Amino acid sequence: MSLRLMAVHAHPDDESSKGAATCARYAAEGVDVLVVTCTGGERGDVLNPRFPGPVPSGLAATAALRRREMAAAAAALGVRQRWLGFVDSGLPEGGAPLPEGSFAALPLAQATAALVAVVREFRPHVMTTYDPTGGYPHPDHVRNHEVSVAAYRAASDPTQLPQAGEPWEVSKLYYDVTFSEDRIRALDAAMTDAGLGSPYQGWIDRHRDFGPRPSVTTRIECAGYFGARDAALRAHASQVDPDGFFFAVPRDLEARVWPHEEFQLADARVPTRLPEDDLFAGIDRPARGGTDGQPVVTAGRGR
Numbered sequence: 001m002s003l004r005l006m007a008v009h010a011h012p013d014d015e016s017s018k019g020a021a022t023c024a025r026y027a028a029e030g031v032d033v034l035v036v037t038c039t040g041g042e043r044g045d046v047l048n049p050r051f052p053g054p055v056p057s058g059l060a061a062t063a064a065l066r067r068r069e070m071a072a073a074a075a076a077l078g079v080r081q082r083w084l085g086f087v088d089s090g091l092p093e094g095g096a097p098l099p100e101g102s103f104a105a106l107p108l109a110q111a112t113a114a115l116v117a118v119v120r121e122f123r124p125h126v127m128t129t130y131d132p133t134g135g136y137p138h139p140d141h142v143r144n145h146e147v148s149v150a151a152y153r154a155a156s157d158p159t160q161l162p163q164a165g166e167p168w169e170v171s172k173l174y175y176d177v178t179f180s181e182d183r184i185r186a187l188d189a190a191m192t193d194a195g196l197g198s199p200y201q202g203w204i205d206r207h208r209d210f211g212p213r214p215s216v217t218t219r220i221e222c223a224g225y226f227g228a229r230d231a232a233l234r235a236h237a238s239q240v241d242p243d244g245f246f247f248a249v250p251r252d253l254e255a256r257v258w259p260h261e262e263f264q265l266a267d268a269r270v271p272t273r274l275p276e277d278d279l280f281a282g283i284d285r286p287a288r289g290g291t292d293g294q295p296v297v298t299a300g301r302g303r
Helices: 020-028 059-077 108-122 139-154 181-193 201-206 223-235 251-257
Strands: 004-009 032-039 080-086 126-129 172-177 218-221 260-268 272-274 294-297
Touching: 004 020, 004 108, 004 139, 020 032, 020 059, 020 218, 020 223, 020 260, 032 059, 032 108, 032 139, 059 080, 059 223, 080 108, 108 139, 126 139, 139 172, 181 201, 181 251, 223 251, 260 272
Parallel strands: 004 032, 004 126, 032 080, 126 172
Antiparallel strands: 172 260, 218 260, 272 294
16 A cells, blocks of 8 residues: 655745655655645745845746745655645734735635645545644644644545545644754754754743643654755745754754654544654554554544
């Protein structure tokens, strides 16, 4: 059986900063990995001060640039990629309304129907998305969560959206946990102990009270694919500074201190034990770890 993984993201570049090394590892192991990008990133500014230019003008030119960058990033990760076709909502300030027709402004049912059609076509065993906060309060990230969860539930229901294809039951749903407190503090301490300037200190100072965070249930060993992740990040040249934050920690130090990426199991329709070291644990192949954990979900939960 060919295992299939679908990673649902809000904008081009999100797939390279959230769970990217995990996707690259599974793709290299023969898993069919599909990145679904909900918007074209049209309203994203050029954030890289070293961007070689020219800087695009207007939504259409920005979308074209980000499509080219996304194709290069997908090639670096070894994954397939699909555009869901919605327009970036931007990040309105001061309570400004969302742009008319943008992803987060559309009815939830409209965006959900589009993703259900892709789920039923691709037939993933596992989906990954963002937690209810979106990871940070960008309206497209929050909507990404809402659409992914709604599609996970609807895709298996033959009474919903019959025009979207034959029903398909996704076995497991995960939330990316990209910037866990444990990860940030571990890398910060390692950089400080090595006498290097930590890129995380300001972040820790601003988030001294981390508050409720997603619980980590699943850690995927993927240090061998940090290079693929970095190549995918650099492919998004309009967004990512090659000398910036994402590359401030030496990769040998990162591989030694934090060689994995983290996820929270949000729902499962197969028997599962925690903790896990495999997103496909319980799905028609023996888990590579986590056999000493406690049973937490059983077949049929979440339908």
